[in-house]
Amino acid sequence: MLLFILIIVNICLGQLEPVEDSYVAAVYEHAVVLNPEPHVPLSRHEALQHMQRNLDIYEEQAALAAQQGAQILVFPEDGIHGFNYTRSSICGYLETVPDPQQESWNPCEEPGRHNDTEVLQRLSCMARRYNLYLAANMADLQPCPLKTDPSTACPSDGRWQFNTNVVFNSDGLLVARYHKHNLYFEEAFNAPPQPEIVTFDTPFAGRFGLIICFDILFRDPTVTLVEKGVRQLIFSTAWMNQLPLLDTIQFQRAFSTGANITLLSANIRNDRLIMTGSGIYTPFSATYHHAKKGDPEEGRLVVARVPVLAPLWGTESTPSVAEPAAYCLRESCADPPPPDTAYPTFTSSMMHDPFKFVLLNEGGGDVTVCDGAFCCHLQYKWTAHDKRKELYALGAFSGTHVVNGRYAVQVCAVVRCADLESSSCGQNVEEAESQMDFSLEGRFETRYVYPAVLASGLVLEQPEELEKTADGRVTMKHASRTGGLVTACLYGRMYHLDNE
Numbered sequence: 001m002l003l004f005i006l007i008i009v010n011i012c013l014g015q016l017e018p019v020e021d022s023y024v025a026a027v028y029e030h031a032v033v034l035n036p037e038p039h040v041p042l043s044r045h046e047a048l049q050h051m052q053r054n055l056d057i058y059e060e061q062a063a064l065a066a067q068q069g070a071q072i073l074v075f076p077e078d079g080i081h082g083f084n085y086t087r088s089s090i091c092g093y094l095e096t097v098p099d100p101q102q103e104s105w106n107p108c109e110e111p112g113r114h115n116d117t118e119v120l121q122r123l124s125c126m127a128r129r130y131n132l133y134l135a136a137n138m139a140d141l142q143p144c145p146l147k148t149d150p151s152t153a154c155p156s157d158g159r160w161q162f163n164t165n166v167v168f169n170s171d172g173l174l175v176a177r178y179h180k181h182n183l184y185f186e187e188a189f190n191a192p193p194q195p196e197i198v199t200f201d202t203p204f205a206g207r208f209g210l211i212i213c214f215d216i217l218f219r220d221p222t223v224t225l226v227e228k229g230v231r232q233l234i235f236s237t238a239w240m241n242q243l244p245l246l247d248t249i250q251f252q253r254a255f256s257t258g259a260n261i262t263l264l265s266a267n268i269r270n271d272r273l274i275m276t277g278s279g280i281y282t283p284f285s286a287t288y289h290h291a292k293k294g295d296p297e298e299g300r301l302v303v304a305r306v307p308v309l310a311p312l313w314g315t316e317s318t319p320s321v322a323e324p325a326a327y328c329l330r331e332s333c334a335d336p337p338p339p340d341t342a343y344p345t346f347t348s349s350m351m352h353d354p355f356k357f358v359l360l361n362e363g364g365g366d367v368t369v370c371d372g373a374f375c376c377h378l379q380y381k382w383t384a385h386d387k388r389k390e391l392y393a394l395g396a397f398s399g400t401h402v403v404n405g406r407y408a409v410q411v412c413a414v415v416r417c418a419d420l421e422s423s424s425c426g427q428n429v430e431e432a433e434s435q436m437d438f439s440l441e442g443r444f445e446t447r448y449v450y451p452a453v454l455a456s457g458l459v460l461e462q463p464e465e466l467e468k469t470a471d472g473r474v475t476m477k478h479a480s481r482t483g484g485l486v487t488a489c490l491y492g493r494m495y496h497l498d499n500e
Helices: 002-012 044-067 118-130 213-217 219-227 248-259
Strands: 022-029 072-074 133-143 159-168 174-179 199-202 206-212 232-236 262-266 278-282 285-289 300-307 346-350 353-359 365-371 374-383 392-401 407-416 435-443 449-455 459-461 465-468 473-479 485-493
Touching (some): 022 044, 022 262, 022 278, 044 118, 072 232, 072 262, 118 133, 118 159, 174 199, 206 213, 213 219, 213 232, 219 232, 248 278, 248 285, 248 449, 248 485, 278 300, 285 300, 353 365, 353 407, 365 392, 374 392, 449 473, 473 485
Parallel strands (some): 072 133, 232 262
Antiparallel strands (some): 022 300, 262 278, 346 353, 449 459
């Protein structure tokens, strides 16, 4: 009877076969072959020659992924064409990607249907040849009428240029197209007039959603996909690591855990831009790669078997992002105990935000630090290493981040300071020797809180306990296992305040 119900549900979702209990996923961290002069326009022929060099590497990795049983393979943002183009210099790289919701097209089988679609054709044939679903990022050109509704914001040259993810099924059919909504200093591209919520179905794992890089920090499309019950996200990125709170693997796992979803994340590898960190994350596991200083600057294929996460039916009934009434509001957040006067508060910049900090004492303690009405509380036992002395601090920040993007956050974080001066707290640190058992708690104005524990050598640890209550309290309990503690944080996103 249960099998019959599953078959009916899958047919209703547009799947012709029941999903399996697990599937094999692959992501590729790509050392992209760059155009050395991205501001100089190239002919279509020259641009194709450049892109084919990256596609040749993709071909090799698709073959390797297939040999390891992969059913879906994800490539990173900008991996085919590179980055740092102007609106005009990228023109030779553009292809017009048809909307798979409007027409059914297999570029490998029908290469002549659309002109100038060599990249689409090669990706389609790659998926078909190796019998896997394939997600890749490319530059897309879409015409738009100049005389139209002003809300569509058609550029003056009558064309949209989009940072685009495409997905092909194992037969080579184009099944999804997504235009990146949240751009990050991308002169060559436009944001689409409206956020696009794009999903596709697979016979082996059900439904996936598509997001690109900076999207992961915003409500649309990312949280909207999750609230619609999508449990598996494809995440192509070209992410520059930002310790101590937004290293790639750190936030990838934090989002997977906090949102209770699977994240297939493929990043670029570029040492000059501090780009590395890719992985396959579920709410209870992580298989990832993060290059270390001195490692060869080369690509890395990550393959893992992951369980299929069932849709969360009834998610529409959860509180709206814009109406956090069931969670802590500012005027009701002032009831945690005041900071102990033995632990004086100081301000230091972390991630360009003015965090309020208190220093931790070796051995252990029970401390609170507040930024306005938002307070973070830490109970801890700190085992300092004999080889060298280290300094730790508990930090709190509540406000709008305004550097390289604007978004509202509330953050509780335990960080190892860069040296023994309090002014170094909040700076980049990758190594630590001190062990710490702790319980970190904050009372947030949002239910969207993403937990992370980062150990020495940029190793991820999964929080041992994570508790959330209806009044907005989030508590993370953990004991160091693999190495010294670099960062432990509760990263809250107040999406409802982003436009204020």
